Every structure is written in structure tokens, then in C-alpha cells.
Amino acid sequence: MTTSPNSSTAGSPSPVHPVAVRDVALRDGLQLTEGRLSTDSKVELVRTLLRLGVPELEVGSMARPDLVPALADTLEVIGALDEAERDRCWVWVATPGHVRRAADAGVRRFQYCLSVTDEHNTANIGRDTETSMAALPEALEVAAEVDGTVQLCLATTFTCPITGQVDPDRVLELVGDPRGAGTVDVVLADTLGQAHPRQVSDLVSAAQEAAGDRRIVFHGHDTWGMGVANTLAAVGAGATMVDAALGGLGGCPFAPGASGNTATEDVLFALRPDWLNPQRFHELIAAGDRMLAELGEAGRSRASAGAHGNGREFDWTLPQGPRAAVVR
Incomplete structure (x- = not known):
């Protein structure tokens, strides 16, 4: 989905390459919530987001x-x-067992995830990083049997909650590992939300060469308030997909201190893809409000807070309606 200025979006960023925003609220976003969404509510949210124009979603695990x-x-x-x-x-x-079970249920897009550090991979998945990489070719074979596609998702690409700063060369080594050549994308995840824009830009730029013709996807968290800035830095450096979660939900059970994902509302307001207009933005905010109400969670999106506020002369402000709770 390319972004371009129009009457409602003049002055917004205009990447020179297509950029897709993937909403991950129904996977990463729900990992730490105390409340639960019903299956029917999840299906309804999937259909609402797809109808509004969100090109891709992460819907489970x-x-x-x-x-x-x-x-x-x-x-x-x-x-x-x-x-x-x-x-x-x-x-x-x-x-590979995960891929087989998911494929049998009709899944055709698989995000194969492992951590750059052995310590986090062991805490998160129960094996070291090399064991996960060694199993990737089998996972690719299983996916190919159903004409599926696989992403290679690398968690803790900037910092690890157990060992601290991560060496970029180790990340690039995994990106370029020939065992991942059959994947279609490489996801670089700022799992703890501790990266800053220059780091993100440098790593995304370097990863493009190692990734070959695969897309680079940036997955950011907003723990230190850099979520949108890091996302824009990733796009500027060549990422063609970015992850975000409706309402800014999210966090990793095995990464203490990691707060929510960068909010989908904030990323979309910043990037202004061609399919987005104020009416669709309002519908997206309403969907987020319904989700947050069912979960009993407070919203973390600054753009949603702005849309719920005053300034009715601004097209992107909601014309009326109740305001969702916002974390400040």
C-alpha cells in the first residue's frame, strides 16, 4: 500500500516504495491481557480490519x-x-509440528519465530537458537506441501531482556543463513522497545543486502516512546512492511518490561496509506474501542486520543461518540 499526499493527508510522509501495515493485535497484542476476546469477536475484528483496508493481519499463535x-x-x-x-x-x-497442525486447519501464512539470543529463545521456545534454525528447512517443506509461505521472524534483534545489547552482526548472520533462503520475509523485532531510530535505520539497511529479495518487516514496541519514530526510520531505510497493534496492546511474557506494540492507529496516521481516509480511520478507532472495552484494557494510542478530543475542524477528529480510556 503506497502512501501519497491528498486533500486529507498533505504533508504526511511519502515513502518511495510500497509499505504495508500489518495489525498484530490478535496475536502479540493479546499475550499479556487479563481480559479475553471471544472467538466471535476476534473473527469480527479480522473482517472489520480487512474490510477497512488493512492489508495483512497476525491473528494467532x-x-x-x-x-x-x-x-x-x-x-x-x-x-x-x-x-x-x-x-x-x-x-x-x-x-515444524506447529506448521503441520496449523496447515491442517487451513493456515497458509506462517510466521516462524526464533530469538537472536540463545537465552531468550530458550525462555520463549524451550530450545537454543541453532536448534530452531536447524528445524527451519523442515518447516519450509511442510508449508510447501500446502502451497504456504513462511516468514523468518527474529525476536530480540536489538536488546535481550536476559543478556542486554545484541550484536548486529549476529542478527545479520541469521538473516543471511542459507537455511532461511526459502522464507519470503525477514521480520526484525524490537521486542523490548529499547531501540532508537538510528539503530533501526542502520540494521534495516544492512539486513536488506543479507536478505536478498525477501521483504524486510519491522516489528516495534513503544516502551521508550520511540515506536512511531522507529517505524518511520525502518520505512525510510527500506522496510516494506511494518507491524503495529490496535490500541497499542502487546508485550512478551518472556520479556519483562516490554510494553505494548506501536499502535496501529498511530502508525496509520503517520504513514497515511492510499486506502486510509478520515472515515475509515474513525471506523478503525471504533473497532479498537470495542476491542478494548471487551478486554477491559486502556488504550495506548495517541492518535486515537487525539481523534476523541476537541478540534472538530480537523477531518481526522471523531465527530462525536464516547471516549475510550487512554494511558498517559
Whole structure:
């Protein structure tokens, strides 16, 4: 989805390459919420976001239900979607067995995730990084049997909650590992939200050469308030997809201190893709408000807070309606 100035978006950033915004609220966003979304609500949210123009979504995980209970109904969600909808939805996997089970349920887009550091990979997945990489070719084979596609997602690409700063050369080594050559994208995840724009720009630029013709995806968190700035830095450096979560939900159970993802509302307001206009933005905010109300969560999006505020002369401000709670 390219971005370009128009009567409602003049002055907004205009990347020279197509940029897709993927909403990850239904996977990463739900990992730490105390409340639960019903399966029906998840399916409704998927359809609403796709209808509004969000090009791709992350809708669940094959992680153990006892570890991430909010995502225990992932395959039920997938089963309720039609083929065209599933074709725009990614599911988190970490083993060939995950891919096989998800494929049997109709999943065709698999996000194969591992951590750059052994310590976090062991805490998160139960094995070291090399073991996860060694299993990737089998995961690719299983996906190919159903004509599926696989992303390589690298968590803790900037900092690790256990070992601290991560060596960029180690990240690039994994990006260029020939065992990942069959993946279609490489996701660089700022799991803790501790990166700054220059770091992001440098790593995305360097990763493009190692990734070959694969897309570079940036997955940011807003722990230190750099979520939107880092996202824009990634786009400027060549990332062609960026992740964000409706309402700014998110966090990793195995990364203490990591707060929510960069809010989808904030990223979309900054990037202004061609499909977005004030009316669709208002509908997206309303969908986020409904989700947050069902979860009993406070919203973290600054753009949503702005839209709920005063300034009715501004097209992007909501004309009326109740305001969702906002974390300040």
C-alpha cells in the first residue's frame, strides 16, 4: 500500500516504495491481557480490519495454550475465515509440528519465530537458537506441501531482556543463513522497545543486502516512546512492511518490561496509506474501542486520543461518540 499526499493527508510522509501495515493485535497484542476476546469477536475484528483496508493481519499463535491462554482458540478463528481472508492472515509458529497442525486447519501464512539470543529463545521456545534454525528447512517443506509461505521472524534483534545489547552482526548472520533462503520475509523485532531510530535505520539497511529479495518487516514496541519514530526510520531505510497493534496492546511474557506494540492507529496516521481516509480511520478507532472495552484494557494510542478530543475542524477528529480510556 503506497502512501501519497491528498486533500486529507498533505504533508504526511511519502515513502518511495510500497509499505504495508500489518495489525498484530490478535496475536502479540493479546499475550499479556487479563481480559479475553471471544472467538466471535476476534473473527469480527479480522473482517472489520480487512474490510477497512488493512492489508495483512497476525491473528494467532500455535504456542501452548497453557502458556498463552488468550490465543488458545487460534485454529477456531482460522476455521471461521474463508480462504480469501486466511490468505491475508499470519499465524505464529516455532516448530515444524506447529506448521503441520496449523496447515491442517487451513493456515497458509506462517510466521516462524526464533530469538537472536540463545537465552531468550530458550525462555520463549524451550530450545537454543541453532536448534530452531536447524528445524527451519523442515518447516519450509511442510508449508510447501500446502502451497504456504513462511516468514523468518527474529525476536530480540536489538536488546535481550536476559543478556542486554545484541550484536548486529549476529542478527545479520541469521538473516543471511542459507537455511532461511526459502522464507519470503525477514521480520526484525524490537521486542523490548529499547531501540532508537538510528539503530533501526542502520540494521534495516544492512539486513536488506543479507536478505536478498525477501521483504524486510519491522516489528516495534513503544516502551521508550520511540515506536512511531522507529517505524518511520525502518520505512525510510527500506522496510516494506511494518507491524503495529490496535490500541497499542502487546508485550512478551518472556520479556519483562516490554510494553505494548506501536499502535496501529498511530502508525496509520503517520504513514497515511492510499486506502486510509478520515472515515475509515474513525471506523478503525471504533473497532479498537470495542476491542478494548471487551478486554477491559486502556488504550495506548495517541492518535486515537487525539481523534476523541476537541478540534472538530480537523477531518481526522471523531465527530462525536464516547471516549475510550487512554494511558498517559
